[in-house]
Amino acid sequence: MHLLIPAAGIGRRMGSDRNKLLLSLQSQSLISWTLLAAEASHQISWVGIIAQPSDWLDIKEDLASLSLTKPIQLIVGGTTRQESVYNGLQALPNAAKQVLIHDGARCLATPKLLDRCAEEIRHCSGLIAAVPVKDTIKVVDTAGMIQSTPDRRNLWAAQTPQAFDVEQLKQCHEVARRQGWEVTDDAALFERCGLTVKIVEGEETNLKLTTPVDLAIAEFILQQRLQNVTT
Ligand SMILES: Nc1ccn([C@@H]2O[C@H](COP(=O)(O)OP(=O)(O)OP(=O)(O)O)[C@@H](O)[C@H]2O)c(=O)n1
Ligand SMILES: C[C@](O)(CO)[C@H](O)COP(=O)(O)O
Numbered sequence: 001m002h003l004l005i006p007a008a009g010i011g012r013r014m015g016s017d018r019n020k021l022l023l024s025l026q027s028q029s030l031i032s033w034t035l036l037a038a039e040a041s042h043q044i045s046w047v048g049i050i051a052q053p054s055d056w057l058d059i060k061e062d063l064a065s066l067s068l069t070k071p072i073q074l075i076v077g078g079t080t081r082q083e084s085v086y087n088g089l090q091a092l093p094n095a096a097k098q099v100l101i102h103d104g105a106r107c108l109a110t111p112k113l114l115d116r117c118a119e120e121i122r123h124c125s126g127l128i129a130a131v132p133v134k135d136t137i138k139v140v141d142t143a144g145m146i147q148s149t150p151d152r153r154n155l156w157a158a159q160t161p162q163a164f165d166v167e168q169l170k171q172c173h174e175v176a177r178r179q180g181w182e183v184t185d186d187a188a189l190f191e192r193c194g195l196t197v198k199i200v201e202g203e204e205t206n207l208k209l210t211t212p213v214d215l216a217i218a219e220f221i222l223q224q225r226l227q228n229v230t231t
Contacts, residue, residue: 001043001118002096003161004088007031007051007059007104008077013210019051020209021104022058026222030209032062033107033222039068040111043118044100048091050075050084051104085186086173092166098122099169101186102161108221109206114161120200121163126190128163129202130156159202162186168195 011020021031028036031049038044047070051059056074063072075091078084085101092099098121102109113129120127133155139147162185172189175181183189187197205221207214 001098001100001121002046002048002092003038003041003044003100003102003114004048004050004075004085004092005031005034005038005102005104006077006081006084006088007034007049007055008084009081009105014215015212019055021051021107022055023215025107025215025218026226029058029062030107031059031104032066034102034104034109035062035066035068035072037107037109037111037114038102039066039070041114041118042111043115045070046093046096047072048075048088049073049104050077050088052077080182081185082173082176082183082189086177089166089170089173096166098163099166100161100163103208105208105210106160106206107209108203108218109159109161110203113203113206117161117163117200120198121165124196124198125165125168126163126187126195126197127200128185128187128197129159129161129206130199131159131202131204131206133157156199157202158185158187159206159208160185164190 007021014020016023022029038047075088078087100118117129133152137155138149141147172193175193176189190197209218
């Protein structure tokens with residue numbers, strides 16, 4: 001299975017002076033933790049890292065210290081996640097019929113989750129990892145007034161991995177470019193094109209490290225995992 005890792009953001013909400021994926025967590029960069037999960041996955045055989053060329057040197061240093069065994073390709077990132085994934089799709093080898101897309105910023109996803117999604121995409125054309133929403137969600141207008149309270153039983157928080165049939169996802173991205181659609185995940189393109197996307201149970205710990213508090217939580221989760229390995 002081919003895996004694309006969008007890693008070309010700047011981490012504005014993290015408030016750091018560099019791409020947050022290069023920040024350190026338990027002595028490894030965030031992107032390194034994501035790559036280690038890909039390395040440990042039984043299903044993934046090829047990895048494309050989509051990153052800004054200005055970060056390539058740092059990423060190559062991480063790659064050198066990790067000694068990974070799977071083929072890895074660096075791909076030029078875009079100005080949005082959507083554009084980065086588009087670039088990644090163009091760079092996939094012809095042999096890639098399905099693709100897994102996993103945010104570099106979700107560096108706590110387990111190899112088991114990657115494998116579960118990779119296995120499941122052989123039986124459908126689009127899926128995403130997601131978890132049931134725990135809070136009550138309010139739809140609010142621009143004046144800060146609540147408009148409605150959707151039934152929580154129908155609400156799931158989208159994560160990555162997301163996995164798709166490559167040809168169909170490429171076509172959805174082309175339609176989006178023609179129509180000027182801007183979306184925050186690939187499933188939204190599938191949905192807008194009238195294609196079905198299945199939910200695969202994600203992981204509560206599969207956080208997208210977005211703000212400084214996420215870093216602190218991730219530090220704790222990793223510490224627990226490392227302790228469990230050594231005891
Ligand atoms: N132009 C972009 C923007 C984002 N991403 C990637 O998409 C994932 C999810 O994005 P997010 O967590 O929002 O990362 P940033 O864009 O870096 O964060 P922010 O929005 O706070 O700047 C991350 O792995 C990020 O590196 C990307 O590949 N290309
Ligand atoms: C794809 C994603 O991780 C699903 O939760 C998310 O939408 C990407 O995050 P962004 O911050 O909106 O780029």
